Amino acid sequence: MLRLAHRGLHRTAPENTLAAFALSLTAGFAGIETDVRLSADGEAVLYHDRNAPDGTAVATLSRSELSHLSGYIVPTLSEALDAFPDAYWNIEIKTPSVLPECLAILNNYIHHRQLLISSFHHEVALHIEKELHLDCAFLIAHRPAQLNEFLLSAMPHPHLRTLIWDYEVLDLDLLNQSYAQGFNNFVYGAQTEKEHLICNAFPLQGVITDYPEFVGLTPGFARQ
Secondary structure: OEEEEEOOOOOOOOOOOHHHHHHHHHHOOOEEEEEEEEOOOOOEEEOOOOEOOOOOEHHHOOHHHHHHHHOOOOOEHHHHHHHOOOOEEEEEEOOHHHHHHHHHHHOOOOOOOEEEEEEOOHHHHHHHHHHHOOOEEEEEOOOOOOHHHHHHHHOOOOOEEEEEEEHHHOOHHHHHHHHHOOOEEEEEOOOOHHHHHHHHHOOOOEEEEOOHHHHOOOOOOOOO
16 A cells, blocks of 8 residues: 655645655655645745635745745745655645646656646546646545546546545445546545454555554654
8 A cells, every 4th residue: 555645744844845755765654745826926936825824825926935924945846846756655736727737847746756646626636637647646535426426527537536535535345446447546535453453354446644653654763
């Protein structure tokens, strides 16, 4: 199972920062999950929340202003991809507004990085797969009444063969169904050791986690 650090290893460094990413790779993670938004000055910045700590919308702030309000330097997508060329990257596109900037950036890394692009905005994932032929994924935070609707929309796109599920809605029958149709299944949001053990027992190809100790890794120690 592929083990990805959720927003980097952010116990001693702010999430979605170069420091958090470096710590996660040192701990033994194969890859990193991160989030991309568009700042007011047109930068593809790595930031999860819609709002800065003072409640100001990220989309209305420049990268410099966002960094000042957050208390650390907010990195850009390009900076992160340049800093860690050997990592597997799951890049979640948070809003359609950042799509043009992401397309331009990702086009420079198609043949030089391991990339999986995901979004809750499924039309964004479909567009990126069509334009760049990168591996893409649908993020799913609810239990669909008919999984085939997701699978059929992805079928014409040969590089869209991954579903990333919220742990809250994991369903063994749906996982088996999607896997039988040629789809990989990832999960995010597991919190306890027991939940991670359940993930390990399910037909999952990847886990996105904040807890290296629950996936056989130890914070602060390099992979052997």
